[in-house]
Amino acid sequence: MTMNPLHHALLSAQPDEAPFLSTLDGETISYGALRAKVARTAAALAAQGVKPGDRVLCQIAKAPEGLILYLATVFAGGVFVPLNTGYTPAEIDYFLDDAAPALLILDASTQAARGVAQARNVPLASPSDLTETSLAPLPPCPRKPDDLAAILYTSGTTGRSKGAMLTHENLISNARALQAEWHYQPSDTLIHALPIFHTHGLFVATNITLAAGADMIFLPAFDLGDIAAALPRATTMMGVPTFYTRMLGDDRFERAAMAHMRLVISGSAPLLAETHAAFQARTGHAILERYGMTETNMITSNPYAGARKAGTVGKPLAGVSLRLARPDDQGIGAIEVTGPNVTPGYWRNPEKTAETFAPDGWFITGDLGQIDADGYLSIVGREKDLVISGGFNIYPKEIETLIDALPGVLESAVFGIPHPDLGEAVAAAIVLRPGATADAEAILAALAPNLARFKTPRSLHFLPELPRNTMGKVQKNELRRNFTGAS
Structure with a gap:
């Protein structure tokens, strides 16, 4: 195997001059510049001692450098581990112990973790150390589809966070399925206002943009003024329900202002049917709701062409299979899935991995669902709830x-x-x-x-x-x- 699958799928085909990213303050990155930055940053990671299979932990404020570091880590054969910027030094200490990284990347906003890393003798670097380098570009490191590309730690609501392992194939298959499902094209421009330490902003939003050769307007956070400023240039938007409830409270987001938009998507938390109806009445757009998890990437989606049913998350994506285990007399059962999108398990946690897979290999989501007569899935709640x-x-x-x-x-x-x-x-x-x-x-x-x-x-x-x-x-x-x- 001489190919780096993720690099080949996401970074190899776009014209050099095609735009990839712009910010409201005027920064722009073309696909040619992105490839050059990623290859040089990969060389800087290798110079820091990162080898194929090594984990690279990154806790930095949202910035374009975060995407470059993600792609460069995978380019160099490493495993990217983004950390929530809100994690405390005590929490970082746990991740350093569990992930055993070759490098921890911190910026000016996350220096509180420096002492913990130094106590554990973990090498440290800043984003500028790695992305502002004149090193010769590194060729993409050969990897296999089932090699790890990333580890995303779950939020830890039921105990210590678990590291969901994600392979090259997990990420590539999901990006391609979403690109096809949502009719994503090079002409699309995404408003990116999500964090990039989570699967929604890092993989769904970024990977689908790369897979399509589209571009994005990269915002540091969700801000109604920034969204309004970006809107005239955009064709698509991805967000969590809170984005849309706040937009409904602002008169700038009305039918005429959003008439040129092609697609508005919601995920990561349930969207109230009331919000769906109010947003459609105000803007003319039926929000497309989808369903996924850290461990599975995206599982289902309401259709691009067809009924987008409020209160449902649609049907399984191409290549993904879903079943309801142990349904009750209302047809409510435990959602289980299988497909190329599903994690191979949890990092260094074989016991939890074994618990989370059914005997026949299907992943147990922990969610409860119900499927209507048209095949649309509704999430009833968490099994533990x-x-x-x-x-x-x-x-x-x-x-x-x-x-x-x-x-x-x-x-x-x-x-x-x-x-x-x-x-x-x-x-x-x-x-x-x-x-x-x-x-x-x-x-x-x-x-x-x-x-x-x-x-x-x-x-x-x-x-x-x-x-x-x-x-x-x-x-x-x-x-x-x-x-x-x-x-």
Whole structure:
């Protein structure tokens, strides 16, 4: 094998002069410049001692250099390990121990981890040390499709973070499937406002852009002013539901301003049907919702051409198979998947790897789903979030949908807390709309005609906002911890 699969798939074909990236302050990078920067940065990594198979940890603020470091690490045969910029030195210490990297890359914003790295004798570098180099370009390191390209650490909501291993083939197959599913073309320009330490911004947004030979407007973070400034040049946008709820609160994002856009995509957290409807009414765009995980890349998508059903995440991508294990009498079952997109397992964690795969090799997502008559998947919730009260299975999503539809409610999260008699009791955290007043009795009375008594929350907790991780997912483990004993 003389080829580097990811390099060949994502960086080998585009014309030198074609644009790859631009920023609002005027920086531009063409595909020719990108290839040159990646090859020289790969040489700098090799000069730092990075060898094929070595892990390169990177904790830096979002910048174009982050994408160059990702591609250069894989180009050099290494394994890229991006770290959330919010991780503390104590958390970095765990990752250094677990990943055993050959190099840790820090910038001015993440220097707090320097002492931890020095204590462990891990070599350090800054982005400029590696990307601003005059070294001769390094040829792409030969790798096989099943060689590792990246490790992404999960958010660790149920214990220590696990390193999901992702191969060249995992990433390439998913980029190609998404490119075909979403009709991505060289003429597309993406608004990139996502973080790049997560699969959504690093792999979905970046790899599909590269695979298509398209370009992106690279924003440091989500900012309504920046989005509005980038919008006239864009054809596509990817975001989390929070992006779209905030855009709905800004008069600049209306039908005329977005008439030229081709595609608007949401993922990483559930999109409320109400948000889907409101956004379509305001802009004329039906948001395309898709479903994936760190360990599997993207699994399903609503169609580009065809009905984009609010509250569903569509059908499996080409090459991906999905099944519902142990369905109940409502057709709700545990979502399991197989395909070239699925991780081979967790880094240095064979026990957790074994737990996460069914005996026949299908990956157990931990999500619960239901498939409608048209084959569209709806995510009912996490299997670990299933509430079992008095022997009854209770699906939080059903209750959340009813609460969210009530006047004055912005959003809710339903979860289980220990109960001495029932095993678990249903609890709900509720965020009200501005100006609405908290009235627990009125909410419970409104739920009563549509909800069996055993499903009715025994406690309501009114919060200014729901606890979320950096990708917008509600942290129900935090709610359980905070409100245990409140039933």
